[in-house]
Amino acid sequence: MPIQSQRPAAILSVSFGTSYLQSLSAAIGGVEEAFCRAFPGHPLRRAFTSRMILQKLRERDGLAIDNVPQALERLLAEGVTRVAVQPTHFMHGVEYDRMMEQLELYRRRFARVSVGEPLLSAAADYREVARRVAAIFHPQGDTALVLMGHGTSHFADCAYAALGYHFLENGWPNILVATVEGYPTLEELVQNLRRLAVRRVVLTPLMVVSGDHAANDMAGPGPDSWQSRLQAEGYQVSCVLRGMGEYPEIQQLYVDHLRAAMAALDA
Template sequence: MKSLSKGAMIAALAVTAAFGVSQSTDAAYMLNSEVKDATPALQEAASIGVRTYENPMMKDAMDKDAIVVMSFGTTFKDTRAKTIDATINEIKAQHPNVKVVTAFTSHIIIDRIKEKEGITYPTPEEALDQLKADGYTRVALTTLNMIPGMEYNYAGAVFNHHKQDFKKMTLGVPLMYWMGQEDQRDDVEQALKAFSSQFPMMQKKDSAVLIMAHGTPDPSNAYYAVIQDRIDSMGLKNTYLYTVEGWPNLETVIPQLKEKGIKHVTLMPLMMVAGDHANNDMAGDEPDSHKNILMKEGFTVDTYLHGAGENQQIRDIFAERASEAYDALVK
């Protein structure tokens, strides 16, 4: 355990005493072994990290395994192939004898792809219903989410609503989940190391990188403050994060750029795909696009229209997250 101040140590012991949760370097928390009478509510509260459910009513069922990869999806076909499809192909390659199903969480995107391309992607619920009908008994759920925001809450709700349909079900974590607290790994730093490998070379002090994330009304929007903290502590100079639908927004960042004397910015999305937000909100030709807003403020602007999923290192991390969920399924 990392060293703690006396006050922090007392607080940590108080939490352990109250909730019986012990921290671990594993992908999930476990209840303290001294807790002998954990109620369902306490067990649910301690379901942090990779979640696992075993159905006692199906303990004798034959094992037949599948992985369901959940993504918001995109109607931009080219970026979908380079990001979502490429990541899922990597997951398939690492689990050659396991059925891997792609499910989109955006019902609107599912409808638009079906109309324009004639391809039908299932929702997670539809994918699980079909797997159950086909006799699959153990399912690992994994996501292509960046942070555990509202989309990940959807994944958690799918897990809770369908876990009793199978002998065993697990739910993995998104790209950035653990933040280095106590002895846990730091997913934020790991992801930023991977993501920053595609940063442009900035040889001038008046140049900056603006990373556009999505944002969420969920309290997990606070992850973006942690991401900016890691950006700063890792020495990624003149690098700022803002969100399309959360905080901080572009208007929050512009004064910081001016104060720093920044003249040139490169906009790039911290999103799985370079879809509507990247092509239109960030780099579009409309007057209210981020590019044009910055140009009106006197900045020279370049745009980087590549989803994070085009980065091999990012795909590798998502494949690791899928393997964590699958390993918890089969152990």
């Protein structure tokens, strides 16, 4: 009798999610398309971890997206035995930890489950993200690039300061990192901008997607948005409303992490 070939492993892309459909398609969809190009023949499934976003997409747009347990149950029903899970999360934070807790309940129901690292994990990830962001934006002269991260109460919040340090130490002192809900804060950002003596500031989200935080906290018309606050400080401010997941250079880093997870399935 002929030997049956092993069924291709499935890829489960796990994201926090966004209710901004254009960014969902361009950023999360962009990363997932990069996965498919890198691993043709492997079925890809999508899961979001934010219950609020899943509910909003379902009620507002009629768009049904699985959460992690639902996606895993669907893969089991399809007869998948091996799955590589690749998060689009930025770091080992709250959402990543929750995802890992959910995955643990399913490990024995699959023959093999591997999990890729988030974008910022090893020291090399920080160097590569810094190098690639600098190459994408290359701010010069009297212009500073400000990357607006989300921030978190999780100890992984230190990732933002670590990334900022990599920009400074590698010759890009005019690329700064600050966060909405963590450290460094907007106030600390303003102090650093004053030391740089720049006149122009480019704001862009340090997030996979350009969603609500980018549209409102960063670029909103209200007096408390980062754009308004920095304009009040006398800076000429422009905003780039593109998530990091939209850039092929960043997509490739996620692909590299997925490649390691795929290799682990056969280890």
